[in-house]
Amino acid sequence: MSVRELVVLGTASQVPTRHRNHNGYFLRWDGEGLLFDPGEGTQRQMVRAGVAAHDLNRICVTHFHGDHSLGLAGVIQRVNLDKVPHPVTAHYPRSGQRFFDRLRYATAYRETVGVTEAPVDADGPLVTTGSYTLEARRLSHPVESYGYRLVEPDGRRMLPDRLAAHGLRGPDVGRIQREGAIGGVTLEDVSEARRGQRFAFVMDTRLCDGVHALAEGCDMLVIESTFLDDDVELAIEHGHLTAGQAARVARDAGVRHLVLTHFSQRYSDPGEFERQARAAGFDGELTVAHDLLRVPVPKRR
Numbered sequence: 001m002s003v004r005e006l007v008v009l010g011t012a013s014q015v016p017t018r019h020r021n022h023n024g025y026f027l028r029w030d031g032e033g034l035l036f037d038p039g040e041g042t043q044r045q046m047v048r049a050g051v052a053a054h055d056l057n058r059i060c061v062t063h064f065h066g067d068h069s070l071g072l073a074g075v076i077q078r079v080n081l082d083k084v085p086h087p088v089t090a091h092y093p094r095s096g097q098r099f100f101d102r103l104r105y106a107t108a109y110r111e112t113v114g115v116t117e118a119p120v121d122a123d124g125p126l127v128t129t130g131s132y133t134l135e136a137r138r139l140s141h142p143v144e145s146y147g148y149r150l151v152e153p154d155g156r157r158m159l160p161d162r163l164a165a166h167g168l169r170g171p172d173v174g175r176i177q178r179e180g181a182i183g184g185v186t187l188e189d190v191s192e193a194r195r196g197q198r199f200a201f202v203m204d205t206r207l208c209d210g211v212h213a214l215a216e217g218c219d220m221l222v223i224e225s226t227f228l229d230d231d232v233e234l235a236i237e238h239g240h241l242t243a244g245q246a247a248r249v250a251r252d253a254g255v256r257h258l259v260l261t262h263f264s265q266r267y268s269d270p271g272e273f274e275r276q277a278r279a280a281g282f283d284g285e286l287t288v289a290h291d292l293l294r295v296p297v298p299k300r301r
Contacts, residue, residue, distance in 0.1 A: 002030040004197070004297035006222060008289045009038075009045035011261045013226045013240075014067055021045050021291050022067045023262060025222060027199065029150065030131055032057040035075065036148065036201050036222075042071030043078050049292050053082040058134070059115075061092035062203040063145035064099040073106040080112045087116055091126055091136070094119035095144045120146050123210070137214050139205035141239040147203065147214045152196030162190040195301055203262060206239050207249070215253035219298045222289075223249070224262035229276050247277035250284070256298045257285040 009024030022039025033055040126134045132150045139145040166185045200214040202223040226240035250258040
């Protein structure tokens with residue numbers, strides 16, 4: 001049975017707190033796992049959350065500030081220690097190659113797994129698999145930063161009443177899906193279009209075109225809301241979003257489930273992020289993330 005869920009490993013901005021670890025987000029997408037922005041302590045948070053090194057297929061780093069990448073060294077070494085039997089690919093801004101190299105070889109260890117380096121230097125698709133296309137978009141932050149977006153191919157949903165009306169059952173259902181028609185009955189006659197799911201991961205950034213492009217039509221948007229709206233000038237100065245800004249992006253993009261995260265340690269009431277997001281007009285599913293939370297990706301429309 002396929003499982004699509006977000007596992008939140010850490011939610012702190014800049015520094016960890018007593019209740020929040022540095023960033024870390026694991027997306028389970030059917031038989032694959034994508035780890036986003038492994039900050040310091042991610043390896044231990046993976047253990048606590050039941051995420052194994054064997055679950056990782058891709059590591060996606062938005063930018064090379066420490067709270068988004070200091071855990072990379074430990075994660076890569078754990079992948080090698082556990083002798084993960086499948087390829088692991090790392091995506092990260094090409095401009096940060098020197099930082100990736102230092103983190104990958106921060107200490108001595110035995111390399112048993114070939115981690116494939118796939119740096120990002122432009123907007124657009126990075127890779128297409130059988131179940132998704134992974135895309136990147138440039139964001140606006142003091143250092144080069146990219147957000148990531150998974151897009152599942154559109155498909156078709158079989159309609160039992162129409163199949164029955166045309167006398168199609170059993171092996172014929174699979175055949176018409178493969179061949180597109182049987183005896184004058186077309187696939188369009190017995191099915192309807194099914195939109196593929198979309199997931200986006202947006203970390204440290206000001207409002208920019210990339211934010212809106214990543215969020216457009218997403219079933220789940222994981223987005224930073226470092227500041228509350230009263231501190232919007234601080235957000236702009238440091239290259240971040242407020243809760244209200246993130247919510248308006250989600251509202252305008254038609255996002256179904258909004259996950260707010262990456263909170264400044266200056267705030268003690270997580271509920272205020274939800275209140276400001278609702279005040280900004282977002283009326284979909286809303287989660288204010290906390291460490292070790294599991295959030296299912298919404299079911300297909």
